[in-house]
Amino acid sequence: MNGLEKYFEKLLWSSRLMVLAAVVSSLLLSLMLFIITAVDVASLIAHAGDYIGATAEAKKALKIEMVAHTVGSIDGFLLATILLIFALGLYELFISDIDEAKESGQSTKVLVINSLDDLKAKLAKVILMILVVTFFEVSLSMTFVGALDLVYFSLGILMVSLALYFGSKSSH
Numbered sequence: 001m002n003g004l005e006k007y008f009e010k011l012l013w014s015s016r017l018m019v020l021a022a023v024v025s026s027l028l029l030s031l032m033l034f035i036i037t038a039v040d041v042a043s044l045i046a047h048a049g050d051y052i053g054a055t056a057e058a059k060k061a062l063k064i065e066m067v068a069h070t071v072g073s074i075d076g077f078l079l080a081t082i083l084l085i086f087a088l089g090l091y092e093l094f095i096s097d098i099d100e101a102k103e104s105g106q107s108t109k110v111l112v113i114n115s116l117d118d119l120k121a122k123l124a125k126v127i128l129m130i131l132v133v134t135f136f137e138v139s140l141s142m143t144f145v146g147a148l149d150l151v152y153f154s155l156g157i158l159m160v161s162l163a164l165y166f167g168s169k170s171s172h
Contacts, residue, residue, distance in 0.1 A: 019094040026087035030080045037076030044069050064140055071137040075130055082126045089119040128167050135160050 044066060051062050092098060092113055113119050135156060144150055 016094045019090050023087045023091045023095070026083045026090070030083035030087065033076055033080035033083065037073050037080065040069065040076065041073050044073070068137050068140045071133055071140070074133050075137070078126055078130045078133065082123055082130075085122055085126065086119070089113040089122065093119065125167060128163055132160050132164065 048066070051059060051066065054062055088098065088101075093116065113122065139153065139156075142149075142153065144153070
């Protein structure tokens with residue numbers, strides 16, 4: 001039974017390599033999002049000249065649109081970063097330490113992931129920031145019809161503020 005148990009444990013331990021599929025997929029998705037968002041930013045910069053020659057009314061609309069696209073770009077970069085952190089974290093947790101990161105000294109800034117809970121906490125913080133940025137992006141195009149709309153908007157700001165407050169408290 002000892003030989004069978006040893007073989008099974010070796011097979012079980014080797015099964016952790018399945019995580020490589022998630023690591024590679026997350027890296028590819030991250031790269032794709034970085035490229036797409038960079039192209040969007042280049043397009044936004046290319047259209048920045050439209051603002052200069054626009055009328056006052058058109059400038060107001062263009063400004064709101066450009067700020068919304070800028071905030072959307074921040075979302076894209078944050079999501080790409082989530083995928084990158086996820087890939088690096090999974091690799092370190094299940095496969096091996098990233099020796100290159102340890103030697104560079106930069107791993108202490110990004111890769112302090114000792115458990116799945118550490119990885120979840122890092123991801124939760126970045127996801128919270130995406131939600132805050134998305135809330136801001138949506139708020140730019142809101143129109144307020146009545147006082148109740150302002151109350152709802154204020155409650156939304158309060159909830160975002162509380163989420164940021166409690167998110168920062170959890171890291172201390």
